[in-house]
Amino acid sequence: MNQKLIIEFPNSITVSIKREDLIHPFISGNKFRKLKYNLLQAKEEQNETLLTFGGAYSNHIAAVAFAGKEKGFKTIGIIRGDELRDKISENPTLLFAQNCGMQLEFVSREEYRLKNETSFLENLEKQFGDFYLIPEGGTNELAIKGCQEILTEEDSDFDFVCCSVGTGGTIAGIINSALPHQKVLGFPALKGDFLKDEIRIFVQNENWELITAYHFGGYGKVNPDLIAFINQFYDKNKIPLDPIYTAKMVFGVIDMIDKDYFPAHSKILLIHTGGIQGIKGMNMKLKNKQLPIIDIHV
CATH class of the missing domain: 3.40.50.1100 (Rossmann fold)
Known part of the structure; x- marks a missing residue:
């Protein structure tokens, strides 16, 4: 999906969002990419x-x-x-x-x-x-093959490609298909940078970096600032962000722009990896804790 929202920032920096979440209503974003070739392989094996x-x-x-x-x-x-x-x-x-x-x-x-x-x-x-085994999170060589199809020729003008990171499969596919002039930034949803070794199993390029400062406490953790950001982003742009992955990445990129991480005139592409289905469950947890909820309509 190449529906993009372009946001302009100071120093002629632009941010666009690739709406991978719109690929399929129930198998959205990177999950669609990861399952594509695994399902074909399972069929071929008559499993x-x-x-x-x-x-x-x-x-x-x-x-x-x-x-x-x-x-x-x-x-x-x-x-x-x-x-x-x-x-x-x-x-x-x-x-x-x-x-x-x-x-x-x-x-x-x-x-x-x-x-x-x-x-x-x-x-x-x-x-x-x-049975045909699909690993937790879906990451294997066939999944990475699918994720290599996220970037297309239309994305060749971007200087930076940013995505959230769970098991590392999505970013590995993006790293493998990124062009030499592009740098890939991954935003782990988990604490620590241990995923580097997992990602290196599947990639040869060195055009990437993990940004580990925006996990908001770890996997599945959120705070009122992140919830407010999701709601404000939706009110302004009408794009839903999931609280586990994409929202943390988008928050991080905007914060890094404010802190002058990116050179002037940078063109930044954000990959929306889906995960919107998880909002219902997160809101249940937030209500139980009497915290503000994610107020978006999808």
């Missing part, structure tokens, strides 16, 4: 079942569930937190996935940490039979 992992409000779980329904796969979601077993009706993401036909299996957080262990996966295969 009828997709199995994957995720947390309570996972965009990935929601996307895989709908993709399975749309493409004719059985889907199994291994969900982190066995305390959620009896709370599906209270969780909009898990309820959506279940309504799409996904079989939800809840495991303790201790068990969930074993999700990459061969013995754990073998036990899942004994329990569920043969």
Whole structure:
């Protein structure tokens, strides 16, 4: 999707937003890109079942569930937190996935940490039979192949390409397809810069940097300043931002412009990676804490 909003800043800096969130109503943004070639591979292997992992409000779980329904796969979601077993009706993401036909299996957080262990996966295969495995967050080589298609020739004029970072697959694809004159900036939703090593597995270029100052306390964490920013941005531009990923990236870029990080005349492209489905769940948590909610209409 190449619908872009252009915002002008001092020093002739311009910011545009690539609306990847508009690709598909339920498999939006980077999830569509990551699943594209994995679904084709599963079909080629004549596998009828997709199995994957995720947390309570996972965009990935929601996307895989709908993709399975749309493409004719059985889907199994291994969900982190066995305390959620009896709370599906209270969780909009898990309820959506279940309504799409996904079989939800809840495991303790201790068990969930074993999700990459061969013995754990073998036990899942004994329990569920043969399946096509999609990793947590969807990141693998086929996912990166899909994410390499985010940038197109229309984006060649930009000096900086910015995106949020979860498991590192999306930014890896963007790094691989960015042009030599472009610098890719990633804004992790998690604390720390440990993702650098994960990203380097899939990339050869050095045209990138992780900006680690805008995680707002860590994955899934927000504060009133970020909520106010999301609401103000929507009021002004009519573009919804999700609080886990894209909002933190957009907030960071604007703050960095104010702090003169970018040279004059820079052309900056922001990648909107979707994730809007998570707003309902976040608002439930905010209401429970008697905090301001995200007031946007999608």
